[in-house]
Amino acid sequence: MIEFKILKKSKISRARLGLLKTENGVVETPCFAPVATQAAVKTLTSEEVEQTKTQILIANTFHLHLKPGEKIVESAGGLHKFMNWPKPLMTDSGGFQVFSLGFGRDFGTGKILKTKTDSLIRKGQQPKLIKITGGGVFFTSPLNGQKIFLGPRESIKIQESLGADIIFTFDECTAPLADYEYTKNSLARTHRWAEICLKSKKSGQALFGIVQGGKFKDLRIESAKFIGSLPFDGFGIGGEFGDNKKIMAQMIDWVIKELPEEKPRHLLGIGRLEDIAKIIKAGIDTFDCIAPTRFARHGIAFVSEGELDMSKTKFSEDKNPLDKKCSCFVCRNYRRNYINHLFRAGEITALKLLTFHNLYFFNSEIANIREKIKKGKF
RNA sequence: GCGCAGGUGGCAGAGCGGUCAAAUGCAUCAGACUGUAAAUCUGACGCCCUUGUGGCUACGGGGGUUCGAAUCCCUCCCUGCGCA
Numbered sequence: 436m437i438e439f440k441i442l443k444k445s446k447i448s449r450a451r452l453g454l455l456k457t458e459n460g461v462v463e464t465p466c467f468a469p470v471a472t473q474a475a476v477k478t479l480t481s482e483e484v485e486q487t488k489t490q491i492l493i494a495n496t497f498h499l500h501l502k503p504g505e506k507i508v509e510s511a512g513g514l515h516k517f518m519n520w521p522k523p524l525m526t527d528s529g530g531f532q533v534f535s536l537g538f539g540r541d542f543g544t545g546k547i548l549k550t551k552t553d554s555l556i557r558k559g560q561q562p563k564l565i566k567i568t569g570g571g572v573f574f575t576s577p578l579n580g581q582k583i584f585l586g587p588r589e590s591i592k593i594q595e596s597l598g599a600d601i602i603f604t605f606d607e608c609t610a611p612l613a614d615y616e617y618t619k620n621s622l623a624r625t626h627r628w629a630e631i632c633l634k635s636k637k638s639g640q641a642l643f644g645i646v647q648g649g650k651f652k653d654l655r656i657e658s659a660k661f662i663g664s665l666p667f668d669g670f671g672i673g674g675e676f677g678d679n680k681k682i683m684a685q686m687i688d689w690v691i692k693e694l695p696e697e698k699p700r701h702l703l704g705i706g707r708l709e710d711i712a713k714i715i716k717a718g719i720d721t722f723d724c725i726a727p728t729r730f731a732r733h734g735i736a737f738v739s740e741g742e743l744d745m746s747k748t749k750f751s752e753d754k755n756p757l758d759k760k761c762s763c764f765v766c767r768n769y770r771r772n773y774i775n776h777l778f779r780a781g782e783i784t785a786l787k788l789l790t791f792h793n794l795y796f797f798n799s800e801i802a803n804i805r806e807k808i809k810k811g812k813f
Numbered sequence: 814g815c816g817c818a819g820g821u822g823g824c825a826g827a828g829c830g831g832u833c834a835a836a837u838g839c840a841u842c843a844g845a846c847u848g849u850a851a852a853u854c855u856g857a858c859g860c861c862c863u864u865g866u867g868g869c870u871a872c873g874g875g876g877g878u879u880c881g882a883a884u885c886c887c888u889c890c891c892u893g894c895g896c897a
Contacts (some may be wrong), residue, residue: 531848577850704848
């Protein structure tokens with residue numbers, strides 16, 4: 436079980452300062468959760484992740500079900516022991532894979548639409564490789580074509596075996612191309628699944644219900660009201676976030692107003708550097724995103740100036756640390772020219788150094804924000 | 814000196830008479846990435862412009878055969894290997 440305590444509410448925004456207590460430790464919120472899909476933050480050991488001041492991780496039900504299978508994790512004593520991460524853990528339900536391996540893959544789109552397209556996903560339409568039904572989703576593993584069925588009961592059962600502190604309801608993350616009717620229909624299904632998840636859970640893990648509804652205000656509000664009315668331990672806000680960033684904050688706003696105040700809210704899959712302040716001000720307590728880790732592997736350092744592509748030649752003679760104000764071991768000990776060299780030389784150390792820095796930098800930025808909230812300045 | 818094999822875009826390396834401004838890989842440059850199929854993906858990559866079934870210059874140098882040559886012939890230069 437978890438306990439959520441709100442220490443302070445901002446008077447100038449919806450931001451709040453809180454403590455999320457779990458059996459494996461306390462999370463100071465607002466807080467970022469790095470993504471450890473396959474029970475690992477890519478390039479880092481769990482010990483290294485701890486050194487980035489990370490408080491909580493999120494792993495993935497779908498991927499761990501495929502490999503190595505929840506039985507193996509369970510027999511290892513659960514995810515915490517399996518990956519030697521003694522701190523709080525979340526598992527995503529597999530609902531994101533309904534999108535990422537479905538329409539996301541078919542249309543080559545992410546959760547936020549970049550370019551306007553005429554193609555819309557209409558009610559009744561199915562992705563090429565997966566089949567979404569009322570009872571759950573038939574996946575085709577992209578790895579080997581294996582067929583996997585995941586519904587609310589299956590997802591909860593797997594998540595119980597994995598043993599994270601916080602688990603999520605099985606939902607359908609809808610695509611930004613989904614039209615109103617598709618989204619409405621999908622939402623009804625996601626709501627039904629949420630109730631089933633709630634009923635089928637036997638463990639003492641905290642269960643977060645996920646709000647969907649796409650870009651449609653009435654659906655978002657309807658979803659927040661419905662999910663918010665159920666006895667979840669907290670709430671996830673998922674799905675697409677519109678055609679541009681301006682809409683995103685507004686969409687969070689629609690939802691947050693409808694959710695019970697005393698419970699934690701997790702924003703699923705959002706967290707580029709530029710988003711942090713906005714989403715915390717919108718009232719988000721925790722959020723996860725692959726950006727700091729994946730971008731690191733693609734050469735991007737998150738620093739005070741913004742996102743720097745450390746693989747560019749312009750850094751080949753730059754003797755500065757990644758960020759002058761950052762106190763992580765990478766910034767204390769290494770210079771940009773070295774990291775640039777590592778990238779150009781294809782050395783995997785480059786990926787590790789940037790991953791470490793990005794996480795540390797993210798966590799520091801958010802720690803600063805917590806301080807500001809405490810002082811009433813955020 | 815003789816014999817053999819070669820000289821192709823930044824590099825490696827295909828092509829061996831037209832569909833070749835020239836495969837592919839690497840390198841380079843630019844862009845993307847938001848609950849991770851991602852140490853990934855996309856695009857550009859001879860020069861010029863009015864950006865096009867456009868123009869120009871190109872496959873070691875020079876000459877030739879041919880309607881047409883990176884591709885065939887002659888010659889020169891260079892490289893590698895072998896033999897003196």
